[in-house]
Amino acid sequence: MSNTNQTQQSQQAELQKRLWKIANDLRGNMDANEFRNYILSLIFYRFLSDKIEDYVNNNLLEAESVNFIEAYELEDYREGIKEEALNDLGFFIEPKYLFSTLVKEINQGNFDIEDLQNAVIAVENSTIGQRSEDDFRGLFEDLDLSSSRLGSTPAERSKMIAAVILNLHDLEIKHDEIEIDILGDAYEYLIGQFAANAGKKAGEFYTPQQVSKILAKAVTLGRETLKSVYDPTMGSGSLLLRVGDEAKVYNYFGQELNGTTYNLGRMNLLMHGVNYTNFNVQQGDTLENDHFGDQKFSAVVANPPYSANWNPDGKLDDERFRAYGKTAPKSKADFAFVEHMLYHLAEDGTMAVVLPHGVLFRGAGEGTIRRYMIENMNFLDAVIGLPANLFYGTSIPTTVLVFKKNRSTKDIFFIDASNDFDKGKNQNTLTDAHVDKIIETYAKRENVDKYAHVATFDEIVENDFNLNIPRYVDTFKEEEPIDLAQVEAELKAVDIEIAKAQAEFDAMVAELVETKND
Structure with missing residues (x-):
């Protein structure tokens, strides 16, 4: 490992440690999930503030004798600076609202929490009428600065927020291309830490990193670039970004039901250097209100809510669900999400989704759908069984289904990775070695004793289209004689x-x- 990489990793580790300490020290009487919205929003605001300062000073005023703050006082510079920033960055922050300005006000004893409120409102207002308006609308709506949880009086609330701002100001964060990624990764680390403390609610916004890696590596296998990637239940956007780690992605698309999580996802994309012109994410119920019509995407990934309730009434009139002849049951929307994802998958695309094991063998309408997918569509490429207790809020074992629309054979590749994990106190975890073993096995697509099996179509038919992994991968170990x-x-x-x-x-x-x- 080079000294540069070691320095970057050390910097990132220290940043993560400091951020989590700030979160724990300053959250007072709030639980971690409540304080999440404050500290993540303020980290994001600092990111935007530093971004605008660096952009103006290093791109627009590099050859000038004035800096951003000085130039903005001059009428000859002001409008040009604002216009260029809005076009390239999608937002604008006046010098009086910069994070560094707020810090000065705090140190001089002049800060009031209303100053921050005006600042975040001004950021959103700057995008009105711009191409970026939809991408920035409501980003800070969960930053409730009037909440009594911050303090019973404006003075107490101002003191609490001022303490967070000063602590975040002390962090050494620079914004060249590499270090933005470090900051973005630290931001996502915080999301994961908050998820670990959020109990059952965590699954709504965060997929464990190693599981995300499996899905991302599966859809990018043999592909260096992707025109687009789509996640219909995007949460905090971590799965979309993980795909971007494995291949060059030109455009990101997503939809998320929960408003707070939707904001978190947009922030996360921006924090990782994804320009507002390169993502389109929407809020809403994916199954009831599909924002992407008949658009098709190069890769589709998701960790949808498991066995969620949905309304199947009239869905056979919907192009996404019509072909299957049956709808997913009202109390188990798992296959409805799969059908929706397949509808949006491009003809040369790959899709990976993580679901509960029940989708492999449950009967009735789900059995009909599963049979149609295998017998008539021939898109299911692989079934990968994961260990139990990997996810926040549930201990059930899960499976990754990989689909491809350009398959030339009708076999299905089964991998049983359910016994490969490191046992933890509260959760089991996958190591990089476990992930690599899964992906390398999938890439080779060869039988591996007690681990993987290429099942022919005839085998699937013999098992009445039941995909329960033990039917295909025998992991039984005989005892010593x-x-x-x-x-x-x-x-x-x-x-x-x-x-x-x-x-x-x-x-x-x-x-x-x-x-x-x-």
């Missing part, structure tokens, strides 16, 4: 020891003298 002669000898030796002990005990009893009362 028992040496009966050795066992007999050991039992005889034990009998001898027992007889010897009994004789000694009887001798001791015989020596006892009975004591009678006088």
Whole structure:
């Protein structure tokens, strides 16, 4: 490992440590999930503030004798600076609202929480009428600066927020291309830490990093670039970004139901250097209100809510669900999400989705859908069984289904990785070695004893289209043969020891003298 990489990793680790300490030290009476919105929003605001300062000073005023703050005071510069920034960055922050300006106000004893409120409102207002308006609308709506949880009076709330701002200001964060990624990764680390403390709610916004890697590597296998990637239940956007780690992605698309999580996802994309012109994410119920019409995407990935309720009424009139003849049950929307994703997958695309094991073998309408997908569509390429207790909020084992629309064979590749994990106190985890083993096995697509099997179409038919992994991958381990002669000898030796002990005990009893009362 080069010294540069070591320095970057050290910098990132220190940044993560500091951020989590700030979060724990300053959240007061709030639980971690509540304080999440404050610290992540303020980290994001600092990011935007530093971004605008660096952009103006290093791109627009590089050859000038003035800096951003000085130039903005001059009428000849002001409008040009704002216009260029809005066009390239999609937002604008006046010098009086910069993060560094807020820090000065705090140090001079002049800060009021209303100053921050005006600042975040001004950022959003700067995008009105611009191409970026939809991407920035409502980004800070979860930053409730009037909440009594911050303090019972404006002065107490100002003091709390000022403490967070000063702590974040002390972090050494620079914004060249590499270090933006470091900051973005630290930001996502915080999302993961908050998820670990959020119990069952965590699954709504965060997919464990190693599981994201499996899906991302599966859809990018053999592909260096992707025109587009789509996640219909995008959460915090971590899965979309993971795909971007594995291949060059030109455009990101996503939809998210929860408003807070939708904001978090947009922030996360921007924090990772994805320009507002290169993503289109929407808020809403994916199954009820599909924002992407008949658009097709090069890769589709998702970790949808498991066995969620949905409304199947009238869905067979919907192009996404019509072909299957049956709808997913009202209490189990798993296949509805799969159908939606397949509808949006390009003809040369790959899709990966993580779901509960029940989708592999449940009958009724789900059985009909599963059979149609295999027999008539021939898109299902692989079934990968994962260990139990990997996800926040649930201990159930899960499976990754990989689909391709350009398949030339009708076999299905099964991998049973359910026994490969590191056991943790609260959750099991996958290591990079576990992930690499899964992906390398999938790439080779060869039988591996006790681990992987290429199932022919005839095998699938023989099993009545039941995809339960143990039907195809035999992980049973025979016990070591028992040496009966050795066992007999050991039992005889034990009998001898027992007889010897009994004789000694009887001798001791015989020596006892009975004591009678006088």
